[in-house]
Amino acid sequence: MKVGLFVTCLVDLMRPSIGFASLKLLESAGYEVVVPAAQTCCGQPGYNSGDRNAAQILAKKMLREFAGCDYIVVPSGSCGGMIRAHYPELLAEFPEMTQEVDSIARKTYELTDFLVNVARIDSVPGQFSGSVTYHDSCSGLREMNVKTQPRALLSKVAGLNIREMQQPEQCCGFGGTFAVKYGEISARITDLKCEDVQSAQADALVLGDLGCMLNIEGRMRRRGDNKTRVLHVAEVLAGMTDPVQDLDRRTAG
Amino acid sequence: MSARDNILRRIREANGHEGATGAKERETILARLDARVRGPMPTMDWETLPRFRERCIAMMSTIDEAGSFAEVPRAVASYLKQKNLPTSGACWPEFARLDWAGAGLRVEARPSHGEDKLGITGAFCALAENGTLMLLSGEDTHATTSLLPENHVAIVAASRIVRTMEDAWDLLRSERASLPRQVNFVSGPSRTADIEMTLVLGAHGPFRVHVIVVDA
């Protein structure tokens, strides 16, 4: 079965390790993984800003690139949700594409959801000695039904224990362009999330979306917390959490 | 064109119709009104009377029982004495012939005008689901009696306790040709949480609601 990996624009620019971790997990599960070389962005920034044309151009591009795959796997609830939940509406003006769009939407999975419900893996390569707390990204939770899957996979990681925060489902305040349009409100919402993360007293915060990750980590460091690690679930499951880089930060002073 | 005409026209256009609604469509819509289909309701695997009792208390009413209407004045007197409440007030005409004086109470069958501290009413029926009284306006069912005094005592026959609001509407339809001026569903003492989201009993309506279920 051919799996197309869509790493997302944020992963491509900011954290390639998440892409490689996803690749490792999918290949370990026995899939042939293709990574269309021309992939860039799913179109969500334009879509959420009201620029339908811009979003449609990128959506059509994406459909072309991933047409031959049996599944499309995305290490992000946000971009996965864009494709599955919103592409049908976004491209509704092109009825000749309806079948193609519906097909792509049905084939698109968030990474942990794919690993649990399609690949049905029963072990993961990663190890982690310590506790983690998990933040449910809004789109992953409410558009892609991601809730139990990351936790089920994390509990297979040797040495890891999960400590829930009080409100893991509460929005972190990122909201894409919201964070740069209404930065003050956004930072306040993020601040509350940081307090909640702190209350879990875990060694690491783990998430499934890089947008939330950059947002929460950014506020966390500004608050003076240089101890709590912030990791993507793919990195933890694949055992690719790069202790060297995190150690650098903690001793940077 | 009147405001009415303009508004109705714009509604029709917004819904993709041109001109007045056809007779057939109108018939379908009116049929839905007549059908009065009940929507999905939650599972309600409780017994009616115990549920009514439990919910009255949950909604901050107090509740008592009487074996017959004749026993009601003494039950009311006992409640008022226990709570140290005034023993005179107004009642609905249907209770005029109960022996209030014999129970040491001064109760007059008249509407309440605002000076009364006690109002005694019946109810058209009661709803077990949430501990609710259904009061209908009418010649002998004065609205002010259950509203103005600080203390409201409601006398309800056990046979008039139905399960849900839907059941109450069916009962009303079977006994009355149409709705009275006002139907009030009353579930406990008046309350507000407008100050710091803190619940206070006794806003503009009664501070206390005491329900007496009569075995009848």
Add this chain to the structure above:
Amino acid sequence: MQVTSNQFKHAASLKLADPKVQKALRNAKGKLVVARSRSIVELDNFEEIREAAARIRDFGLQHMDVLLEEWEKKAAAAGTIVHWAETPQQVNDLVIGIARKHEVRKIIKSKSMLGEETNLNHALEAAGLDVRETDLGEYIIQQFGETPSHIIAPAVHKSMDDIADLFAEKHGRPRLDDIASLTHEAREILRPHFLDADMGISGANFLVAETGSTMIVTNEGNGRMTTTMPRVHVAITGIEKIVPTLEDISLLLRLLTRSATGQSISNYLSFTTGPKRPGDKDGPGEFHVIIVDAGRTKVLASEIREALRCIRCGACMNHCPVYQNIGGHAYGWVYPGPIGSILTPAYVGIENAIDLPNASTLCNQCGVVCPVKIPLPDLMRKLREEQVQKNLRPWPERLGLRLWAWTAARPAVYGLLTGIAARIGKWLGGRERLLHKLPAAGSEWTSGRDFPAPRGKTFRELYAQHRSRGTQ
């Protein structure tokens, strides 16, 4: 109410910095969110009921004209005098006209958000009438000379101390210091007005087509008094409040009270059908209902028509992370939170409330709790699209998005630019791997947060190397 929605960002900033507002918001959130979730448990088929509620509201919107005509027929048969108003001005004029005709001097009011839309109190006072809000929260803000900050709990932004000071000043009595006493003092002060008011004005939560009734959902008792004691009663309500049957109302009520305050039922549900009947000892001699458009037909014809399903429970704002931190006043008009972000531009003009549909993370906590399944984030997105079509977005934003789309559609150019950005970003981030300041729009981010640095190379270039090396 005056529209100040275009001052949203500045107003929000003030609220974020106000410790009293923040304390009140935390208190309210804790109570309302928890109360709702506890009460929903009582409905074991909550999602099924919610779906049915959405269908009931859609039926009402789809067949609004026939249902309103049927309602009017039944209402008139019971003696109700029915008026129709297209604009806010017409509403106020009608009410004043009724008041004049009946030589009304004193008016008592039970809550009406539609009355806030039309600035009714202001118009009545300008016409020389004495208007008293009787709902405790509305009374408090009327005394403060403020506007409501929440559709269910209008004075939620005020502390007990604020109110104690206010009452001591306005009532001329010794200052009280507990909530129960303050509430009972308000009861005492307002009671005489219930007894001698000439006219009562109320809103209506719903219109019942089957019976020609209006109904209100209250807890305090002022709603019953306002609609029963004065000699004239006027109810004002929007066209979209029409519901087919009493059964439909019963279903909606199960969701409304739980969604709003976590109550299984509110204290008083009052269904009014016409004025005093022969033989009644109480009730108004005349009952008027004003059916109001004021922008609703325009919404009905638009892509955001689902917003008209709203039953005014307030659950969306209670669960909204933005509202939870800034409160209602920052939204600048009658309806705050997610529903307000949609209705405000719809009713006052999209150019007068530019920020509102944009000031959302689209998290959909609101949509999940909406008892009638309004797809709130989708409607906000529709308004964002309308802003783009009408050229209302700032040009740097339009340009930035166009550049992004242009570049992302050209993988080679994109790869070049992202490669440069990743390298520069890593360099600027230094050993800490954090950027403390970003330029242009990025400064909105870095004023409150650091930005984790990129890793120096893009995934696409690393993957290409990985492929060419043939390594696993």
